[in-house]
Amino acid sequence: MSSAKPVNQRAWWFVLPVLISVAFSALVPLMTIVNYSVQDILGPDQAVFVGMEWYQEILRDPDLHGALYRQLVFTAAVLALEIPLGIALALTIPARGWRASLVLVLLAMPLLIPWNVVGTIWQIFARGDIGLLGYVLTRLGVDYNYSQHPMDAWVTVLVMDVWHWTPLVALLSYAALRAIPEPFYQAARIDGASRWAVFRHIELPKMRGVLTIALLLRLMDSFMIYTEPFVLTGGGPGTATTFLSQYLTQKAVGQFDLGPAAAFSLVYFLIILLLCFVLYNFMKDSR
Amino acid sequence: MKRQRSWLLLAAYLVFTLAPIYWMVHMSLRSNLAITGTFAWLPESLSFANYATIFTDPAWYDGYLNSIIYVVLNTILSVAVALPAAYAFSRYSFLGDKHLFFWLLTNRMTPPAVFLLPFFQLYTAIGLMDTHLAVALAHMVFNVPLAVWILEGFMSAVPREIDETAYIDGYGFPRFFLRLFLPLIKAGIGVTAFFCFMFSWVELLLARTLTSVDAKPIAATMTRTVSAAGMDWGTLAAAGVLTIVPGALVIYFVRHYIAKGFAMGRV
Numbered sequence: 396m397s398s399a400k401p402v403n404q405r406a407w408w409f410v411l412p413v414l415i416s417v418a419f420s421a422l423v424p425l426m427t428i429v430n431y432s433v434q435d436i437l438g439p440d441q442a443v444f445v446g447m448e449w450y451q452e453i454l455r456d457p458d459l460h461g462a463l464y465r466q467l468v469f470t471a472a473v474l475a476l477e478i479p480l481g482i483a484l485a486l487t488i489p490a491r492g493w494r495a496s497l498v499l500v501l502l503a504m505p506l507l508i509p510w511n512v513v514g515t516i517w518q519i520f521a522r523g524d525i526g527l528l529g530y531v532l533t534r535l536g537v538d539y540n541y542s543q544h545p546m547d548a549w550v551t552v553l554v555m556d557v558w559h560w561t562p563l564v565a566l567l568s569y570a571a572l573r574a575i576p577e578p579f580y581q582a583a584r585i586d587g588a589s590r591w592a593v594f595r596h597i598e599l600p601k602m603r604g605v606l607t608i609a610l611l612l613r614l615m616d617s618f619m620i621y622t623e624p625f626v627l628t629g630g631g632p633g634t635a636t637t638f639l640s641q642y643l644t645q646k647a648v649g650q651f652d653l654g655p656a657a658a659f660s661l662v663y664f665l666i667i668l669l670l671c672f673v674l675y676n677f678m679k680d681s682r
Numbered sequence: 683m684k685r686q687r688s689w690l691l692l693a694a695y696l697v698f699t700l701a702p703i704y705w706m707v708h709m710s711l712r713s714n715l716a717i718t719g720t721f722a723w724l725p726e727s728l729s730f731a732n733y734a735t736i737f738t739d740p741a742w743y744d745g746y747l748n749s750i751i752y753v754v755l756n757t758i759l760s761v762a763v764a765l766p767a768a769y770a771f772s773r774y775s776f777l778g779d780k781h782l783f784f785w786l787l788t789n790r791m792t793p794p795a796v797f798l799l800p801f802f803q804l805y806t807a808i809g810l811m812d813t814h815l816a817v818a819l820a821h822m823v824f825n826v827p828l829a830v831w832i833l834e835g836f837m838s839a840v841p842r843e844i845d846e847t848a849y850i851d852g853y854g855f856p857r858f859f860l861r862l863f864l865p866l867i868k869a870g871i872g873v874t875a876f877f878c879f880m881f882s883w884v885e886l887l888l889a890r891t892l893t894s895v896d897a898k899p900i901a902a903t904m905t906r907t908v909s910a911a912g913m914d915w916g917t918l919a920a921a922g923v924l925t926i927v928p929g930a931l932v933i934y935f936v937r938h939y940i941a942k943g944f945a946m947g948r949v
Contacts, residue, residue: 399775400773400774400775401773401774401775402774402775402776403774403775403776404776404777405776406770406773406774406776406779407770407776407777409766409767409769409770410766410767410770410771410782412763412766412767413763413764413767413786413826413830414782416759416763416819416822416826417786417789417822417823417826417827421789421792421823423800423804424792424796424797424799424800424801425792427799427800428796480695483691484691484692484695486688487688487689487691487692488692495937496934496937498692498696499933499937500930500933500934500937501696501699501700502696502699503876503880503929503930503933504699504700504703504926504930505699505702505703506880506884506929507880507883507884507925507926507928507929507930508706508884508922508925508926509883509884509886509900509901509904509922509925510884510886511886511901511904512706512901512904512918512919512921512922512925515913515915515918515919515922516702516705516706516709516919516922517702519705519709519717519915520701520702520705524721525717525718525719525720525721526705526721527701527702527704527705527708528701528702530721558698558699558702561695562699563877566873566876567832567873570836570869570870570872570873571835571836571839573869574836574839574867574869574870575839601839604834604835604836604838604839605832605835605836607835608828608831608832608835611787611831612790612828615787615790615791616790619791619793621793622886640793643793660792660793660796663793664788664791664792667791668788668791671787671788671791672784675784
């Protein structure tokens, strides 16, 4: 923040439409979940108040601890790969011309495929006998089988996520780069700044706002990843690719434990909230 | 010399991006028997049977139309609502602004499954079930916060002196906002519109729950390809190829806004 923004309470009027459109549909579900999480639902009209019982049961569940650990490692890997790669790509996309258009359209393609189809395509694509990736790897002598080796499955899900979502980081960063006024570069050229100095002191600070949203988006979306690994590996082999949302679905749908599932939804939400909050403040204060 | 190395990265990444997409196109041109039977670098024959299925079955092409209608509706609504809010957040400080800004994003932190039942009850109560508007409104829960955040980032990159100069020059707020300010953040609006389009386009759970016949989305039709007879890989792949088309058109049309933005505008 360079200088303090003027105080203007009337700015609330600008925000009001957003509040109405979001709060309307966000508060009701939240209330429902809180309601379920403290009750034992026995039947449509029968419910017993159980207080914190579900929370205690959930937090002691070793399955949850395993899923949470896998989730944290996965999300950390996603961020460590996708953010630098996305920025690097954004820097290499031509600034204008037909090449830029072509690259942008090609890059965006993975984003536009419905998630269940992404999983299905990779399911075939990574198969050793009939899929391009699996076939090439097998031919190269790599012992690769994502449906049997836990490590292969995990890496496949990660590579699929990188394939699917790095374009989001790249497109956002690219747009932010294009929004930097030319005089900034001219000034740097006069000063004889190196390519790295231009990146570090002009491009990166100007991208900060957009990068924050890219980071937060990837953090929360990778934390809630469900459809793609579910279709690709079904969470297996074993529990190698069972992440948090899959655990939640097993609870809510598989075992039909509405109370514990609701309690876990809230805990889940709080974990994401905490991580995003820490990251957000880190990004805000880092300059 | 350095330029060449950066081209290499981009080229390598594009190969990585296109390989699974090539495989999808490849699958869409083959029969189920061939897909699960043998490996082939190129499809043995060009068969458009899978595409023919989609274009001749109203359930498929209506799905496309429905998806496009609610996605476009959602994109317009989300961006329109988010623009003034993002301006307020980037230019003024007001009571609770920081909390509000962060709270907005928390609406994206809930797994969509949590919204299902309450949304179903809500839209049934107000008589919007199975309409395009219902899906468009439901998708605003995750698109409006995103739009506000992205737009705020772009608006904050525009020096505040520009606003002040405009007021001194005698511009009223609406004229300044529409004529001067919006063109300056074209890049941001283009990107925001694309992302709203994209997230609404690939969302399946809410869209499927809130519709039954009249507004049924394409992604829901796709889940039909899993049947008792096994997986219809070819048709699914063909439908997948076709789902890329509208979004690719959108990004093609907004690419100028993304690429030009501020740098080419007046400063």
